[in-house]
Amino acid sequence: MTQTDEFGEELADFVRRVAELKAARSASGGDLSTVLDAALFELDHVADQLWPWYQRLSATGPSRAPSGHRADRQEQHLLRTVFQRFPQPVALVDRETVVRRLNFAATAFTGVRAGYATGRPLTGFLAHADRAAFRSQAAAVARGEGDRSLTVHLQQRPSVPVHATLTAIHPRGEPRTTVLVVLQPAGSTVPATPAPAEGTAGQVPDLTEATRHAALMDLLDTMTTTLLTTRPEARLSRATVLERAAHVLHGRFADWVIADTGAARLSRTTVLAPSEKEAAALSAQDPATCPLAVEAARGGSTALQIRPEDPNAFGHDEYGTPVLAQANVTSLLCVPLRVEGAVQGVLTLFRCGPRLAFSMAEAQAVDTMSRHIALAMTGTR
Numbered sequence: 001m002t003q004t005d006e007f008g009e010e011l012a013d014f015v016r017r018v019a020e021l022k023a024a025r026s027a028s029g030g031d032l033s034t035v036l037d038a039a040l041f042e043l044d045h046v047a048d049q050l051w052p053w054y055q056r057l058s059a060t061g062p063s064r065a066p067s068g069h070r071a072d073r074q075e076q077h078l079l080r081t082v083f084q085r086f087p088q089p090v091a092l093v094d095r096e097t098v099v100r101r102l103n104f105a106a107t108a109f110t111g112v113r114a115g116y117a118t119g120r121p122l123t124g125f126l127a128h129a130d131r132a133a134f135r136s137q138a139a140a141v142a143r144g145e146g147d148r149s150l151t152v153h154l155q156q157r158p159s160v161p162v163h164a165t166l167t168a169i170h171p172r173g174e175p176r177t178t179v180l181v182v183l184q185p186a187g188s189t190v191p192a193t194p195a196p197a198e199g200t201a202g203q204v205p206d207l208t209e210a211t212r213h214a215a216l217m218d219l220l221d222t223m224t225t226t227l228l229t230t231r232p233e234a235r236l237s238r239a240t241v242l243e244r245a246a247h248v249l250h251g252r253f254a255d256w257v258i259a260d261t262g263a264a265r266l267s268r269t270t271v272l273a274p275s276e277k278e279a280a281a282l283s284a285q286d287p288a289t290c291p292l293a294v295e296a297a298r299g300g301s302t303a304l305q306i307r308p309e310d311p312n313a314f315g316h317d318e319y320g321t322p323v324l325a326q327a328n329v330t331s332l333l334c335v336p337l338r339v340e341g342a343v344q345g346v347l348t349l350f351r352c353g354p355r356l357a358f359s360m361a362e363a364q365a366v367d368t369m370s371r372h373i374a375l376a377m378t379g380t381r
Contacts, residue, residue: 089183095142127153128325161186239269256350263343289315303334331357337374
């Protein structure tokens with residue numbers, strides 16, 4: 001905190017105390033002497049502390065020449081460049097682990113864009129089991145209790161241990177301590193990631209994004225075909241229609257597909273998981289214990305979560321372990337199946353581990369498919 005900031009806070013406290021003294025003028029005669037003593041004490045404080053402080057600030061302020069300001073700006077620019085191009089993954093967070101900056105190596109290492117990460121807790125990118133410990137260590141460093149180091153795991157690569165080293169820094173002009181976090185894979189190094197070229201003419205089309213869009217269109221076509229090719233004489237039940245739709249999504253689009261029918265009282269009809277054992281365990285769960293599913297059925301709104309912060313959002317398994325933590329869910333979609341405002345059921349999709357998170361375009365596509373599924377369900381028995 002700068003001298004000017006400290007003086008401003010002290011002056012603000014003085015103004016608040018003066019306001020309290022003004023309010024105390026209505027005290028009874030016996031208490032007025034106490035109020036007068038307090039007022040004299042505050043006047044002494046101004047004469048002995050605040051006024052000399054102001055004089056010191058006034059004396060040092062004008063001495064800073066414009067060239068000094070330019071030098072400061074150049075130094076700050078140099079430090080930002082060093083930070084961004086530093087070959088190790090580095091993040092700046094506050095005492096609550098909220099990300100302020102990520103360098104290029106950190107974005108490549110975590111797979112998270114700097115613009116997305118800024119303003120979000122760094123713990124959201126870690127495995128659930130490591131989040132509490134990381135928060136605790138970061139808070140201790142911010143309190144000035146010394147540097148800390150611990151081993152964590154990224155949610156997208158839970159099998160790779162990562163050494164996290166935390167140290168406190170005090171940027172000029174910042175009122176609070178900032179925590180510098182350096183990430184290093186255990187037993188390996190991270191190659192430097194070159195900065196993207198600025199102002200590059202003739203940008204090459206993003207083939208990965210184009211491929212994902214084509215796959216999404218293909219999925220929409222497959223889902224529509226599946227729903228339209230049901231023979232009218234088959235007269236499938238709602239649960240069967242929902243199960244067929246779930247099989248279209250499973251594997252190629254989501255690692256887990258959970259389908260529940262109903263609205264006021266949800267009934268689990270289909271669970272498709274990476275293994276039959278995991279599917280059987282979640283099939284036995286009561287959907288009423290899943291806050292996300294219940295909220296989707298009642299509110300009729302879609303939920304898209306990237307690296308869910310609350311591990312209890314989809315309830316617990318038979319052993320009391322949060323489902324999202326047990327499955328290592330890195331992104332999820334919970335979509336109500338609506339027809340003219342009436343909810344017919346809820347469809348929940350999980351992606352786990354290193355798989356890319358659901359995008360907004362994919363969420364929009366699933367919302368479209370959910371309406372088609374709900375229409376197919378209303379035409380059944």
